[in-house]
Each structure stands twice: as structure tokens, then as C-alpha cells.
Amino acid sequence: xxxxxxxxxxxxxxxxxxxxxxxxxxxxxxxxxxxxxxxxxxxxxxxxxxxxxxxxxxxxxxxxxxxxxxxxxxxxxxxxxxxxxxxxxxxxxxxxxxxxxxxxxxxxxxxxxxxxxxxxxxxxxxxxxxxxxxxxxxxxxxxxxxxxx
Numbered sequence: 222x223x224x225x226x227x228x229x230x231x232x233x234x235x236x237x238x239x240x241x242x243x244x245x246x247x248x249x250x251x252x253x254x255x256x257x258x259x260x261x262x263x264x265x266x267x268x269x270x271x272x273x274x275x276x277x278x279x280x281x282x283x284x285x286x287x288x289x290x291x292x293x294x295x296x297x298x299x300x301x302x303x304x305x306x307x308x309x310x311x312x313x314x315x316x317x318x319x320x321x322x323x324x325x326x327x328x329x330x331x332x333x334x335x336x337x338x339x340x341x342x343x344x345x346x347x348x349x350x351x352x353x354x355x356x357x358x359x360x361x362x363x364x365x366x367x368x369x370x
Contacts, residue, residue, distance in 0.1 A: 301325055
């Protein structure tokens with residue numbers, strides 16, 4: 222249903238003023254086609270398999286204790302990551318804000334190697350910044366490192 226709704230919404234997109242080989246409707250139609258194909262494939266697979274029988278459950282598997290401390294710590298790291306990203310994006314720039322975001326999200330998911338995570342976060346942030354600004358011609362906030370990149 223989502224693919225059909227996306228395709229219907231794509232008809233409302235107006236064409237650009239200039240001559241475009243690929244118009245603005247192309248990617249929404251491509252995504253909607255993919256959604257319809259995958260959804261149909263899953264529906265056919267579900268109908269062919271019939272009803273699944275529940276697997277036998279071991280008594281030890283019934284009650285798995287939840288580690289609430291880890292869950293709340295991860296939620297705290299994710300909340301801090303989003304808040305810092307909002308606060309730093311315009312002031313410090315995309316690269317610094319995204320580095321903090323990526324590093325804190327890695328911590329939220331339980332990574333125990335902060336130095337490696339920091340290096341990966343910096344490299345990923347710079348790569349994304351370069352791809353968007355130079356590759357796609359979009360303007361991202363450069364912040365304090367404007368002269369370096």
C-alpha cells in the first residue's frame with residue numbers, strides 16, 4: 222500500500238522549468254516500484270508457506286531478564302547525541318556536530334572502543350560533508366573548520 226501511495230503522490234510533483242533527462246518524478250516512482258515488488262514478493266512468500274507452528278519453548282528461555290540500566294544509559298546517550306547535534310550544527314558546523322553525533326551513538330549501542338569510534342566518526346563526517354558539498358553542490362554549515370576543508 223505504501224508503494225502505491227508513494228506513486229500516487231509522485232504524480233503531484235511538477236516538472237522543472239528546464240530540460241531534464243530524469244525528472245523529479247523518477248526517484249519517487251523508482252522507490253514506489255521497489256516497494257510494490259518487495260511487498261508482493263513477501264505476500265506471495267507468506268501465502269505459500271502457510272501457517273507456521275510455534276516452536277517449542279525451553280523453560281529457561283521464557284523469562285529473559287532485562288538490563289534496564291544499560292537500556293536507560295543508551296537512551297541517555299542517544300538523547301544527548303540528538304541534543305548536541307541540534308545545538309552544534311549551526312555554531313560549530315556539520316563536521317563537528319556529526320562527529321559528536323556518530324561517536325555518542327556508537328557509545329549508546331555499547332561500543333567499548335572510544336578512540337576507534339572517534340576516528341571513524343571524524344572520517345565519516347568529513348566524507349559525508351565532502352560528498353554533499355562538492356559532489357552534490359549542497360550547502361551544509363561549515364562552522365569553525367571552514368578554512369580547513
